[in-house]
Amino acid sequence: MKISLHNISKSFGKKQVIEELSLEMEDGKFTTLLGSSGCGKTTLLRMIAGLETPDSGEILFDDTPVFSKEKGINVPPEKRNLSFVFQDFALWPHMTVFENVAFGLRARKDKDNLKERVQEALDAVKLGDLKDRYPHELSGGQQQRVSFARAIIVKPKCILFDEPLSALDAQLRETMRLEIKQMTTKLNMTSVFVTHDQSEAMSMSDLIVVMNGGRIEQCGTPQEIYEHPATKFVAQFIGKADFLSEDAMVRPEAVTLSEDGELEGTVTSSQYIGGKYILGVDVGSSNWTLSSGRDYPVGESVRLTYDREKTVRFAGE
Ligand SMILES: Nc1ncnc2c1ncn2[C@@H]1O[C@H](COP(=O)(O)OP(=O)(O)OP(=O)(O)O)[C@@H](O)[C@H]1O
Ligand SMILES: [Mg+2]
Incomplete structure (x- = not known):
């Protein structure tokens, strides 16, 4: 699914957080929103998900508006066919791994072959043997995999990730980078990934969007951004200059x-x-x-x- 943002703005009170931002995220590609704390990454991701309403502009999924200020369109989050993976995993502590992953299907009353589908999602994230455990009986990396299984089981057209690896230790973070990239590529999913970690962005992305104070500073492949930074800000933010x-x-x-x-x-x-x-x-x-x-x-x-x-x-x- 292609995602297009046209002239999106957002203010909280008097503070403008996103300024007239336009961006295209290609179908099946891994796009990363990269920028320092407070530059508006989460706000932008939440607007794509429908969890936050822009003040102006348009958001299109495959050329169909899901938000349009002008046309008065605002499709609710549950109808946007997206999954969200959060920084803190957001697992239900009183439910087993199996039930955590099954939750999304049960909530939609989509129960055909439920057991097989949950097993398939757990196998995909290499947790097939741990389905009866509770979240507190899992390591951080395993919890992150459960939250990923829960995101993919509903077969979304797109997955949104908000700093999903920042709670993990450095070594595990690197392993999970690779795993997430491999799985989203295999499932041919459009992915939008938020991070403030430039090496994470470099190693995972097809496209990096460098943000600065609610604006896009540069948009390009990791190589383009590193070898041809468009501004001094980008040169300093990505790698050493x-x-x-x-x-x-x-x-x-x-x-x-x-x-x-x-x-x-x-x-x-x-x-x-x-x-x-x-x-x-x-x-x-x-x-x-x-x-x-x-x-x-x-x-x-x-x-x-x-x-x-x-x-x-x-x-x-
Ligand atoms: N609901 C809200 N009400 C008021 N201000 C908000 C709200 N949400 C975000 N902001 C403000 O908007 C700005 C951008 O926040 P946002 O969460 O999008 O940043 P971020 O790039 O995700 O930062 P971080 O890397 O720290 O997560 C910040 O100044 C924040 O305080
Ligand atoms: Mg954030």
């Missing part, structure tokens, strides 16, 4: 230490990250980041060069 001037930068991969390099600097930090060191180098106008095969003591003078073809200039802000 070494600034040549206010409106030009290179990524650390384009920078190398070289005895006859044209830039002179002083090492300010060195971190071993396995296999290589990440150096901070003060080049006068700014502090640069680059990687090095060997360690350098803080305070050492070094010379640097960079690949001019990899220079990115911002169109202006």
Whole structure:
């Protein structure tokens, strides 16, 4: 299912949270809304779900309006054919895994082959053997899988995820990133995923929407956003940027230490990250980041060069 937003705005009281925002999310693709806390990600997701009403604009699912201020259309959440996966999993503590997953079907009085369908959803998330457990008898990752099984069992056209991995530890988060991406791809589901974690966004998305203060800063594939950031904000928000001037930068991969390099600097930090060191180098106008095969003591003078073809200039802000 394709989702289109046209000129969506939303204010809470006097505070405008979303400003005239337009966006297309393609059928079967994984789109991530990325931005810092308070930039309006959850508000936007809730408007897609019908849990929040925009002040203006239109939301279309496959070219059919589910919200239109002008035409007075506002389809209620339960009729939008979406599932929502929350940060806190929102499982029913007094129900078993099986009953948690069956809940959505029972609520719709959709009981044909219920047992088989629940089993199928649990097998898909590798929880087939744990269906009689209660949520408190599961690990965080297993609870997250239950909430995912509950979302997919109703065969929605789209799944909305609001920071679903932030309650998990770092290692589990990485495993679950892969699992969620693989499952949504396999089920060919349109996914809209909210996070403030840029590495999560980079590793999972077909399309990243970088948001800043209720507006879209840039929209593109992870490669486009990383290699061709449109603004200084994006350059700083995604990965590390070494600034040549206010409106030009290179990524650390384009920078190398070289005895006859044209830039002179002083090492300010060195971190071993396995296999290589990440150096901070003060080049006068700014502090640069680059990687090095060997360690350098803080305070050492070094010379640097960079690949001019990899220079990115911002169109202006
Ligand atoms: N129901 C509400 N009433 C009043 N203000 C709200 C309401 N919901 C959200 N806001 C405000 O709107 C702004 C955007 O909130 P939102 O929850 O969309 O941000 P977010 O990008 O999801 O942030 P986070 O990463 O912290 O979850 C915030 O300033 C928030 O305080
Ligand atoms: Mg939020």
